Amino acid sequence: MHDGERYAVLVVGGGPAGMSAAMTAADAGLRTLLVDERPTLGGQVFKQPGLGFAVTDGRPLGAQWRYGHRMVQRAEGSAVMTAMRTAVIDVEEQRDGWNAVLATDDAHTRTVFASRVILCPGAHDRPIVFPGWTLPGVITAGGLQSLVKTQRFMPGRRMVFAGSGPVALAFPAQLAEFGADIVVALEAGPAPNAADVARLAGAAAGNLDLLIDAARYRAGLLRHRVPLRYRRIIVRAEGDRRVERVVHAAVDADWRPIAGTEETVAADLLCIGYGFAPSLELLRLIGAGFDDDEALGGPTVRRDRWCRTTAARIYAAGDGTGVEGSKVAIDEGVVAGLAAVMDEGSLPEEKAVAAAAPALRRIRRRRALARATARMYHVGRGIYGLADESTVVCRCEEVTAGDLAHVIATTDDISVVKALTRAGMGPCQGRYCSRHISAMIGREHDIALATIAPSTPRMPVRPVPIAAIADRAVTDPGLFTAPSGNP
Amino acid sequence: MTGYDATLPRSEADVVIVGGGIAGCALAYHLAMAGTDVLLLERGSINREASGTNAGSFHLQLAIHQLSGKGTAADHDRLLADARLSLEADRLWDKLSGELDGDLGVHRTGGWMVAETEDQLRTLYEKHELEEQAGIETEVVTGAALRSRAPYLAGNLLGATYCPAEGHANPLVVAPLYAKRAQEAGATIATGVEVTGIDRQPDSAGGRFVIRTSGGDLRAHRVVNCAGAWSGRLADMVGLRFPVRSEGLHVNVSERRPRMFEPMIQHIGRRLTLKQTEVGTFIIGGGWPTGTSTHRRYPTLWSSAAGNLAVALDVVPTLADVRIVRTWSGVIVFTDDFSPIVGESEQVPGFFACVASTGFTFSPLLARQLAERMLDPATASGFPQRYSLDRVSH
Amino acid sequence: MKARSRRTPGRLTELAGLQRGPRIRVTVDGREQDAYVGESVAAVMMADDDLELRSTIGGAARGVFCGMGACFDCLAIVDDVPNTRTCVTWAKDGMVIQRQCGAGEP
Ligand SMILES: Cc1cc2nc3c(=O)[nH]c(=O)nc-3n(C[C@H](O)[C@H](O)[C@H](O)COP(=O)(O)OP(=O)(O)OC[C@H]3O[C@@H](n4cnc5c(N)ncnc54)[C@H](O)[C@@H]3O)c2cc1C
Numbered sequence: 006m007h008d009g010e011r012y013a014v015l016v017v018g019g020g021p022a023g024m025s026a027a028m029t030a031a032d033a034g035l036r037t038l039l040v041d042e043r044p045t046l047g048g049q050v051f052k053q054p055g056l057g058f059a060v061t062d063g064r065p066l067g068a069q070w071r072y073g074h075r076m077v078q079r080a081e082g083s084a085v086m087t088a089m090r091t092a093v094i095d096v097e098e099q100r101d102g103w104n105a106v107l108a109t110d111d112a113h114t115r116t117v118f119a120s121r122v123i124l125c126p127g128a129h130d131r132p133i134v135f136p137g138w139t140l141p142g143v144i145t146a147g148g149l150q151s152l153v154k155t156q157r158f159m160p161g162r163r164m165v166f167a168g169s170g171p172v173a174l175a176f177p178a179q180l181a182e183f184g185a186d187i188v189v190a191l192e193a194g195p196a197p198n199a200a201d202v203a204r205l206a207g208a209a210a211g212n213l214d215l216l217i218d219a220a221r222y223r224a225g226l227l228r229h230r231v232p233l234r235y236r237r238i239i240v241r242a243e244g245d246r247r248v249e250r251v252v253h254a255a256v257d258a259d260w261r262p263i264a265g266t267e268e269t270v271a272a273d274l275l276c277i278g279y280g281f282a283p284s285l286e287l288l289r290l291i292g293a294g295f296d297d298d299e300a301l302g303g304p305t306v307r308r309d310r311w312c313r314t315t316a317a318r319i320y321a322a323g324d325g326t327g328v329e330g331s332k333v334a335i336d337e338g339v340v341a342g343l344a345a346v347m348d349e350g351s352l353p354e355e356k357a358v359a360a361a362a363p364a365l366r367r368i369r370r371r372r373a374l375a376r377a378t379a380r381m382y383h384v385g386r387g388i389y390g391l392a393d394e395s396t397v398v399c400r401c402e403e404v405t406a407g408d409l410a411h412v413i414a415t416t417d418d419i420s421v422v423k424a425l426t427r428a429g430m431g432p433c434q435g436r437y438c439s440r441h442i443s444a445m446i447g448r449e450h451d452i453a454l455a456t457i458a459p460s461t462p463r464m465p466v467r468p469v470p471i472a473a474i475a476d477r478a479v480t481d482p483g484l485f486t487a488p489s490g491n492p
Numbered sequence: 493m494t495g496y497d498a499t500l501p502r503s504e505a506d507v508v509i510v511g512g513g514i515a516g517c518a519l520a521y522h523l524a525m526a527g528t529d530v531l532l533l534e535r536g537s538i539n540r541e542a543s544g545t546n547a548g549s550f551h552l553q554l555a556i557h558q559l560s561g562k563g564t565a566a567d568h569d570r571l572l573a574d575a576r577l578s579l580e581a582d583r584l585w586d587k588l589s590g591e592l593d594g595d596l597g598v599h600r601t602g603g604w605m606v607a608e609t610e611d612q613l614r615t616l617y618e619k620h621e622l623e624e625q626a627g628i629e630t631e632v633v634t635g636a637a638l639r640s641r642a643p644y645l646a647g648n649l650l651g652a653t654y655c656p657a658e659g660h661a662n663p664l665v666v667a668p669l670y671a672k673r674a675q676e677a678g679a680t681i682a683t684g685v686e687v688t689g690i691d692r693q694p695d696s697a698g699g700r701f702v703i704r705t706s707g708g709d710l711r712a713h714r715v716v717n718c719a720g721a722w723s724g725r726l727a728d729m730v731g732l733r734f735p736v737r738s739e740g741l742h743v744n745v746s747e748r749r750p751r752m753f754e755p756m757i758q759h760i761g762r763r764l765t766l767k768q769t770e771v772g773t774f775i776i777g778g779g780w781p782t783g784t785s786t787h788r789r790y791p792t793l794w795s796s797a798a799g800n801l802a803v804a805l806d807v808v809p810t811l812a813d814v815r816i817v818r819t820w821s822g823v824i825v826f827t828d829d830f831s832p833i834v835g836e837s838e839q840v841p842g843f844f845a846c847v848a849s850t851g852f853t854f855s856p857l858l859a860r861q862l863a864e865r866m867l868d869p870a871t872a873s874g875f876p877q878r879y880s881l882d883r884v885s886h
Numbered sequence: 887m888k889a890r891s892r893r894t895p896g897r898l899t900e901l902a903g904l905q906r907g908p909r910i911r912v913t914v915d916g917r918e919q920d921a922y923v924g925e926s927v928a929a930v931m932m933a934d935d936d937l938e939l940r941s942t943i944g945g946a947a948r949g950v951f952c953g954m955g956a957c958f959d960c961l962a963i964v965d966d967v968p969n970t971r972t973c974v975t976w977a978k979d980g981m982v983i984q985r986q987c988g989a990g991e992p
C-alpha cells in the first residue's frame with residue numbers, strides 16, 4: 006500500500022550525512038527524497054536559525070555555520086526533493102524495496118515507496134541518570150545549544166556545565182560566547198598529558214582542524230574565565246521544583262565518584278554533555294544487526310564498507326551508526342550514496358570505488374584520531390552508578406531505580422522488566438532509560454551490557470495523532486471465521 | 493532468561509506443564525496448592541506470549557459476531573453454554589485478586605458493543621436474548637438514551653448492548669502472580685527450556701512420558717499442553733491433531749490522557765476493541781492482522797493501524813487528536829470450531845491440554861476446572877465432548 | 887545559596903548576527919504576552935524565568951530536557967491539545983498555551 010509516490014532513494018535525516026548522501030544519489034540522476042522532522046536542513050551540527058529569524062550578518066555565526074549554510078544551500082539547489090517537518094515513523098519491507106510512512110506536522114501521514122533507503126538519523130545526547138536529573142533547569146547540551154543557536158534564548162542565570170569528550174570543551178566555550186555565566190565546567194576524563202599530546206600529534210595528519218578547534222575552545226574558556234576542572238563528575242542536582250544547587254565530585258578512572266570530594270555550587274541551570282547516543286529506532290525496526298562500543302555511544306549498527314546494513318537495501322551513515330562527528334558523517338554520506346547508486350545499477354563498481362576512495366581515506370584518518378584520544382575520552386562505567394534508590398530512571402513513566410532493582414533481581418529480560426514496571430512504555434519509547442536499565446541488568450546478573458537484547462522495536466517511532474493514521478480506505482478483514490473445509 | 497539455554501532443575505515430575513502463559517501458570521498454581529508435584533517448562537520468560545501481550549479485556553458478552561458458526565441448533569447450544577461459562581469466569585475474576593493476594597488491576601468498567609447498521613442492531617437483540625437465557629446481565633440501549641448515557645460515542649450509531657460485568661485486568665501481572673504463588677506452594681518453574689519432543693513409554697514405572705527439552709530429558713507421569721499458539725506442535729509430538737491455527741494480532745496504544753470514559757467498547761460488525769486503562773492510555777485492537785517475519789515477534793502493520801484506528805474514530809470521534817505512541821503484536825490461537833481444548837486425551841492417556849482463544853478471560857477458570865479434574869477424576873465434573881483433545885484425531 | 891549573576895535569563899539581547907522574527911501575541915496560562923515568530927513554545931513559556939513547564943502524574947516538576955523532541959518532558963496544552971512537545975512546536979499568533987498537570991489537565 007503506498008500513495009503512488011515512488012523514489013529510487015529515500016534518505017532519512019537532513020544532517021550532514023543525509024544531505025551528502027542525498028546529493029550524491031540525486032547528482033547521479035536517481036529520484037531522491039530527503040526527509041527531516043526539523044523545519045530546516047542541517048541536522049544537529051549545522052542547526053539553522055528558526056524559521057522566522059533572519060540572518061543579518063553571517064560572520065558572528067561562525068565558520069561552522071557558514072560551512073553548513075553553504076551545504077544546506079547546495080542541497081536545496083540540487084535535484085534532491087525534500088520533505089521538512091516530516092518524520093519517518095515506520096518502514097516496511099516490500100519485495101523490491103521499502104514502504105516508508107511519513108508524518109508531516111503531526112497532522113497527516115502518507116506512504117511512499119523507495120527502492121533503497123539511507124538512514125542518517127543522527128544522535129541525541131547520551132542520557133546519564135543521577136539524582137535530580139529530572140528537575141527543570143537540567144538541560145542537555147544539545148537542547149541548550151538549540152535554544153541558543155536557533156532562537157537566541159538562554160534560560161537561567163548561573164550555569165554549571167558537566168560533561169566529557171570533545172563537547173565538554175566546545176559547548177561551554179560556545180555558550181560563553183553568547184554570554185552564559187558558567188560557574189564551572191566539569192570534565193569527567195583526565196587532562197591531556199604529554200603522551201596524549203604526542204599521540205594526537207602522530208594522528209594529526211589530516212586532522213589538524215580538529216586539534217585547532219580544541220585549542221581554540223580551551224582558549225575561549227580561559228578568556229571567559231570559566232574554570233575547567235578535569236576528573237570531576239556531576240553527582241546530584243538539588244532544588245525545590247527547579248535547580249538551585251549542583252553537587253559534583255572527583256572520580257576515579259572508571260568515573261566512580263570518590264567519597265569526601267563533593268562540592269556544592271549555587272546554580273540554576275545544569276547543562277549535561279556526556280557525549281551522544283545514536284538514534285536507533287528505525288535501525289532496530291528494520292532488524293539491522295548491531296555491535297556495541299561505548300565510546301561511539303553504545304550500540305553501533307553493523308555495516309560493510311559501503312555502509313550497507315544487514316537489512317536488504319538499507320544503508321546507514323553518520324552519527325546514527327555510532328557517533329563519530331560531522332566530518333565522518335559527510336564522508337559516510339558520500340559512501341552510502343555511491344553504494345546506493347552502484348547497487349541501483351547506475352554506476353559501475355570501479356567508478357564507485359574510485360569515487361569513494363577519498364572519503365574512505367579521510368574516514369580512516371579520523372578513526373586514527375579517535376583511537377589517539379581514547380584514553381581521554383573513554384566513557385567510564387561510573388555513569389551507570391550515580392542514581393540512588395529514589396532516582397527516577399524512566400522519566401516518562403516515573404519509575405525509580407528502586408522499583409527497577411526489585412524486578413531486575415528476578416529477571417535478566419528487559420522486556421519482562423518493562424512489562425512489570427512500565428519503564429520504557431512512555432512516549433519516548435525507552436530512548437532515555439533503556440541503556441541505563443540494561444546496565445542495571447548487566448550489573449545484577451553479571452552479563453556484558455552489549456549482550457543484553459533491547460525490547461522489541463515497534464512503530465510508530467514518533468507519536469502520531471489517531472486522525473493522522475486512520476484510513477477508511479483500508480478494508481476491515483471481516484469477522485473471524487473458520488477456514489473453509491474445517492468443521 | 494533470554495535464551496533457550498537453561499538446564500533442567502530436575503529430571504522427573506508427576507505433572508509437567510508445557511507453557512508459562514496464563515493457562516500454564518494458573519494450572520501450576522492450582523495443582524501445587526493441592527500438593528501435586530508440578531514442573532512447568534517455559535521456553536522463554538513467563539508471560540511473554542499471548543498472555544502478556546493481550547488487551548486484558550473480560551469478554552463476557554457473547555462474541556456471537558466473531559464466533560458464531562453457522563446458526564444451527566448446535567451453535568445455539570454452544571453459545572448458551574459459553575454464556576454460562578462467562579458467568580463462572582465472572583465470579584472467578586471477582587475473587588482472584590483476593591485469592592492471589594495481589595493487585596491484578598481488575599476493574600469492572602462495563603462494556604458496550606455497538607451497532608452501526610440495522611442488521612447489526614438486530615444481531616444485538618438476538619444476542620441479548622441468548623444472554624438473558626443464560627443469566628448474563630445485558631441491555632440494548634438505543635437513540636436518545638444511548639446519547640445521554642454515552643455521549644462519547646458517535647452520533648450515528650444505532651444502538652449498543654451494555655454489559656455491566658465487563659471490564660479488564662492487567663495482563664502484565666496476572667500470569668506472573670499465578671507463577672509466583674505456584675512456586676511458593678512448591679511448584680518448580682523452569683524458564684529458558686524448550687520442549688522439543690515427547691516419547692510415550694506407557695509401561696515404564698518412572699513415568700509414562702519422556703520429555704525431550706533443550707536442557708535435557710526428563711520423565712513425567714502426566715503432561716499438560718498449555719502451549720497456546722504452539723499447542724498444535726505439542727499435540728503433534730504425541731500423535732494428536734488439534735483443530736488450531738495461530739494468527740498474529742495487532743494492538744495500538746496511545747499516550748496518557750485525562751479520563752474520557754470508563755467502559756470498554758467493542759463493535760458487533762467490525763474489528764474493534766477499545767478502552768482507556770487506569771493509567772489513562774487507550775488500548776485499541778480488535779484482531780487486525782500482523783505481518784509475518786523471520787524474527788520471532790510478528791511485525792505490526794501500518795495498514796492494520798490505519799484500518800483499526802479508522803474504526804475507532806468512527807465509534808469515538810473525540811479520539812482524533814490522541815496520539816498513538818506504540819503498537820505491538822501477540823500471537824493468538826483460534827480453534828476452528830470455536831471451542832476450547834481442555835481435558836485429558838482418550839487416545840493418549842496422561843496427556844492433557846488447556847487451550848482457549850479468549851484465554852485471558854477464560855483460562856483461569858478452565859485451568860481451575862482442569863486441576864480439579866486431574867486431582868479427583870471421580871468427583872469433578874467432566875468437560876463437554878466438544879472440548880475433547882481427540883475431536884479431530886478420531 | 888542563591889544563584890547570582892549579571893545575566894537576565896531568557897531572550898538574549900546580543901543577537902550575534904540574527905534578527906528575531908515578527909512579534910506576535912500568544913496566551914500563556916491565561917495571560918497574553920509577546921512572542922516572536924521562530925521561537926519554540928518552550929522558549930515562550932520560559933521567557934520570564936519560569937522553567938517548570940508541567941507537573942507529572944506523580945506531581946514532579948519538569949522542564950525542557952532534550953530540547954529536540956525526543957524526551958517528551960516539555961509537554962503542555964497547546965491550542966487545546968495536551969501532551970504537545972513545546973520544544974519542537976513553533977509559536978503562532980493567537981496561540982493558547984497552558985501548563986499541564988498529570989496526563990493533560992490544565
Ligand atoms: C544535540 C547535538 C548537538 C551537536 N552539536 C555539535 C556541534 O556543535 N559541533 C559538532 O562538531 N558536532 C556536534 N554534534 C555532533 C553532530 O551531531 C555530528 O557531528 C553530525 O551532526 C552528525 O551528522 P548526522 O547527519 O549523522 O546527524 P544529525 O546532524 O544529527 O542529523 C540527523 C537528522 O535526522 C533527523 N531525523 C532523525 N530521525 C528522523 C526520523 N525518524 N524522521 C525524520 N527525520 C529524522 C533529525 O531531525 C536530524 O536533523 C552534535 C550532536 C548532537 C546530537
Ligand SMILES: Cc1cc2nc3c(=O)[nH]c(=O)nc-3n(C[C@H](O)[C@H](O)[C@H](O)COP(=O)(O)OP(=O)(O)OC[C@H]3O[C@@H](n4cnc5c(N)ncnc54)[C@H](O)[C@@H]3O)c2cc1C
Nearest residue numbers: 511513514515535542543546547549687720822851852853
Ligand atoms: C493481541 C491479542 C489480544 C487479545 N485480547 C484478549 C482479550 O482482550 N481478552 C481475552 O480474554 N483474551 C485475549 N486474547 C487471547 C488471550 O491472550 C489468550 O487466549 C491467552 O493468553 C492464552 O494463554 P495461554 O497460556 O494458553 O497461551 P500463551 O500465553 O501464548 O502461553 C503459551 C506459552 O507456551 C510457551 N511454549 C510454546 N511452545 C513451547 C515449547 N515447545 N516448550 C516450552 N514452552 C513453550 C510459549 O513460549 C508461551 O509462553 C488476546 C490475544 C492476543 C494475541
Ligand code: FES
Nearest residue numbers: 951953957958973
Ligand atoms: S524537551 Fe525533550 S521533547 Fe521537548
